[in-house]
Amino acid sequence: MIVCVAVVGHQNNPLYIQSFTEADDALKLHHIVHCSLDVVDERVNNPKKSGLTLNETFLGLLYPTENYKVYGYLTNTKVKFILVTTDLDVRDADVRNFFRRFHAAYVDAVSNPFHVPGKKITSRTFAERVSNIVKSFGLSSAG
């Protein structure tokens, strides 16, 4: 289950963060997303070590923790997408697909002429679309 998705700006400022847990514990997910920026930074700053080619937007698994997984995605404008999931067996292809759709949704959201670049994304349409993407991610991984 995806518990949290987030968009983080190029100055590491949160642009959009949405948790999908029922409990009132969004703060811990904020923490997870925030700390995962360490890994993103590290990957971006040491492309050689991580074996990551800079052409690749998908950063892969950021956190190999026992209980949840954090995936990252870096757009070419240095906007990061973070995905936190409690599914421990996730296929990479699913995540890539998720991020691709998420990226498309993000691009649509920031293309809104009333959106101020670098400001939080408040679009309800975007939120709905993200929620749909998240839901369908759950389905595809179950199926």
Next chain:
Amino acid sequence: MANYLAQFQTIKNSCDHVVIAVEDVSDLWPNIKSGFEERVPIKRASLNNKTRNPVLVENFPCEFILTTDSRLRSRFPQEQSLFWFREPYATIVLVTCEDLDEFKTILKPRLKLIVQNDEKEWFIVFVSRAHPSNDNAVKMAKKVYAKLEVDFSSKKRERCCKYDIHGPEANFWDDLESKIMECVRNTLDRRVQFYEDEIRKLTEQRFMPVWNFCNFFILKESLAFMFEMAHLYEDALREYDELELCYLETVNMPGKQRDFGGVDHGDDWAALLNSENKPLTQIVQDDSFREFEFRQYLFAYQSKLLFKLNRPFEVASRGHSFIIGFSKALTLHENMLPFCMREVWVITACLAIINATASPNYDGLVAPDIEKEFYRLKGDLYSLCRVKFMRLAYLIGYGADIERSPVNSALLSMLPWPKPPVWPSVPPDASPEVLEKEKVILQASPLIKHFGIQRKPLPLEPSVLLREANRRRASLSAGNVFEMFDGRPTLIDGSASDASSRTPLSKKMNAISMSRTNSSPGTFDGSVDRPMRLAEIYVAAEHALKHTISDADLWKALSSVEKFEQKYLELTKGAADNYHHSWWKRHGVVLDGEIAAVCFRHGNFDLAAKSYEKVCALYAGEGWQELLADVLPNLAECQKMLNDQAGYLASCVKLLSLDKGLFSTKERQAFQAEVLRLAHSEMKDPVPLDVSSLITFSGNPGPPLELCDGDPGILSVTVWSGFPDDITLDSLNLTLTATFNADEGAKALRSSTATILKPGRNTITLALPPQKPGSYVLGVLTGQIGQLRFRSHSFSKVGPVDSDDFMSYEKPTRPILKVFKPRPLVDLAEAISSALLINETQWVGVIVRPIDYSLKGAVLYIDTGPGLNIEESHVIEMETCVNISQSSAEMTNSNGTQKDCSSASKKEFQQLKLQDGRIEFPAWASDVNSVLWIPVRAISDRLPRGSSSVTSQKQSNLDGMRTIALKLEFGVSHNQIFERTVAVHFTDPFHVSTRVADKCNDGTLLLQVILHSQVKATLTIYDAWLELQDGFIHTGQGTGRPTSSFFPLMISPTSRAGIMFSISLGKVIDKDEVEELQTDSILNIRYGIYGERTNGAHPPVSMDGTEPEDARQDLLFKSAIVLQRPVLDPCLAVGFLPLPSTGLRVGQLITMQWRVERLKGLEDNGISEHNQGEVLYEVSANSENWMLAGRKRGHVTLSTIQGSRIVISVLCVPLVAGYVRPPQLGLPDVDESNISCNPPGPHLVCVMPPALSSSFCIPP
């Protein structure tokens, strides 16, 4: 073969270096042993690794063992092949011989026998015992050695070397070492080949049922061990890696249910770095090993080799993934392991790796990025350890001491509870402990957040422990737990979604554990029906853990809250420190916050504040407001405790400036109340405070305020207040920054009165003193609230500063104020340029023309120059300007907005009073052009003189010029000053010139008086009479008045009129009375004037102002007239003698001649001459026209007798062609009226152009 396992282990433990066999044929070893053994370990050796590439090994260890030694003798052939790695790698044959025959007959066959075994790598050391002084013996030894070489060495390989016992040759030892290493290398290669072949064979059978992992393991490890003996650690490590891979494949093969292991006492203590923990024989299971022990065993060997390779970084990195992976394996087998075995194992494993890699000597060994990675891994290990440790602590009831921070919540609430087959139950004799725990639970009060902030605490548990524990105990209904127990709500809160989020896998696990629970009812002693209370769960867990944990230190750390906290701090600090050294700064800083929380609980506010500050800076810097809102109140509380007022205030302000949705209004009001309380009461000294995020300001929309140079103004600024309530600012300053000049300091505008800011938008007006020209932008807003000096740098465009606009303090580029460069704002000019009447009260008009600038409240200072008086008793009139004169129309300013006077809406007129030389302008005059009429009188006591044809009098305009200095003070605060001196021309109404029109025979002279009107007004002459000077009388008995029917005589502006007077010569009065006689005739004219003051001269202003407009005002004009004496009077006559008839030419020298003749004898002449008979003459000429030669001035003798004459001649050269005035002769000593001139007036002569210069044209 698996039976050899024990033996294999023993062998491995007993031998750890390469053995070199010494075949001591001639009993030489005891003598040379020491020399040989000194050489080991061999400094440098070249070996081949597994891929047959040469590798340089340093300090290669080896041992010399005689073949007769028991260690080499008693071995069975099968053992030898299996444990081949321990067999000698080289054989040194030691021989000596001093006799060729002996060599041939005895030694050689024996040697042949020894070396015939192909398996062995051997070489012969010939020991020469011959003393160097004994030449014979030396020679013999050489001979034998030569023979030996022939027999045993081949072209391919040197197998002999010679050792001189009395002094070995210099290169002997090198030779020996290289020979040893050659043998070792060959042997090693051969054995590696052997093992590889064997392993390959086994690998091929891997999927056959006969396959036995133990056999494979022995072979593989033998090879690895052999590499290790040869110091080829890389190869050894590779073997172990392959071994591990192979093992993981086999162990995960389905179908074979194996014991996992880990159920022995002490297994919880991770042995991943201790290979000797358990003998392998104990962990053998069927044809393989138990996973729990064996994987740790393999890792232990790998890390041992890595340490030998000096790669602790890799130990940490492999260790971390090993722990993670192994932990997963433990989870799979958790229902067979002791309670919390997994957690304990992870803790001990992490600590083991941390301790093993803790050596500080690694710094600088590797590239910085690897080092950073190393620290990151250590941080991860610490962090992992910390999580598990917290979990254990929570289980035994220290949950209240764990900060419910986001980081702890993230780590713990997503970590499932341990899943033992049966949740431990309370031991029978534990009721006192339960009571004590209950007491602790009851006493623990929920942590109250500062400022009365109410937040639901974050969960530390994946699901409610109470429910989880009871469910795992028995088939109790979990749904009733809430109703049945007074569980603490804070603990029951939190994620209740455990069941829904559980993966199918864990559901299956539950089912298994359920069935197990039911199948073993013996574990519950009667309490199976009653669900456990929380305290009981804690106690039960504590007992179970005590049973599980074999590490005394770890158990000690869990024995009390204090010990727990100590260990917790140690782990947190370790993690934070290591993260700080790595790339993962955020992890480090966040953990600093956890340390701070502990410090805070213990009242160590100083340390806590420092750490909290770092955390806050991190969150604030990147705009993570939700996280900041969680930790910032803690920092504020620390600062409050530390009495750090500045910091506390800053924190309060920061709290207020966070996103409004993050705190309730009540909480925000509490923050504001704190700020105000401090500001007004507690602080002694003013404290500076940056409120940029809270109070922002901007100029009003629209064009900037525009001011003229030197003008003050009022600036209106919009200020946004982020305070939840009204706030009173005791004072407010705003600086303006000039955009044109950065060096210019910012100007501060002050508003010292208290300002009340409402939440949201406020408009503030500030008085603006005069500024230098230029445009200005807003600078800094400063002010004071009580003792609080705040400042704000941030500008908002149209709304309050966006909460997430945290990094860009946008500088306003839009100027708020423009001060124009100095320009004319007003113009004062004389209304008329024509002359006014002198000596009469006249209106002087001054046009006041504002140039796009209001003259409201302007004051005009009038100061007249000499010879001019203002009639102060009279009012000054002011009216709108009807017609603007041409001169002022030209002065329209550049923007062309000059108002047309004539289009002024209404004609205004007002009478003003001059007070102390100043007049105040009426309001209507502020924007329109107006004329100020000032009554003045120009005083002149000089009698005007007429001119005649004889005495042409030059008229000087300057005589009638008067000046009025005007100073206009205007502008908002009379700051603008305009000064202008206006010149006014005054004049007499007439200029009089006279000439004698006719000279009658009876001596009557007709004197024509010509009156030139000097003013732009109609003059009417009512009467005129002439007061004659001495020597003249009116003809007849008249009074000198012309016929009265002439009058009134009207003279139009600038026209002329003439009056004839008939006079005749009278007798000359005696000399004595000369002084009292009038020398000039006076012309008196009574006249009136009709004129408009807008045009020029006009009737004088009546002083009382009551006289009707059309009343006639008779004015009197007097003018002196010079009347020339008749021609008979002259006593000297000057005649200009005719010029030559040829005419004058330029450049031609001519003689000018004047004849001076005395007309009267001196006796009857009143003219005084000092020098009798001498006359002073002077020739004057325009030097541009004439060049004079000879004396221009001088005395000539002229007899005093009447009729005497003399000629004065001067040489002249005309310089200019045309009609020019000739030089004139003057007699300065003689009065003009006594000289009769011929010609009488100025005359002209004609000068021809110069003749052509013919001298050059005529041929000689």
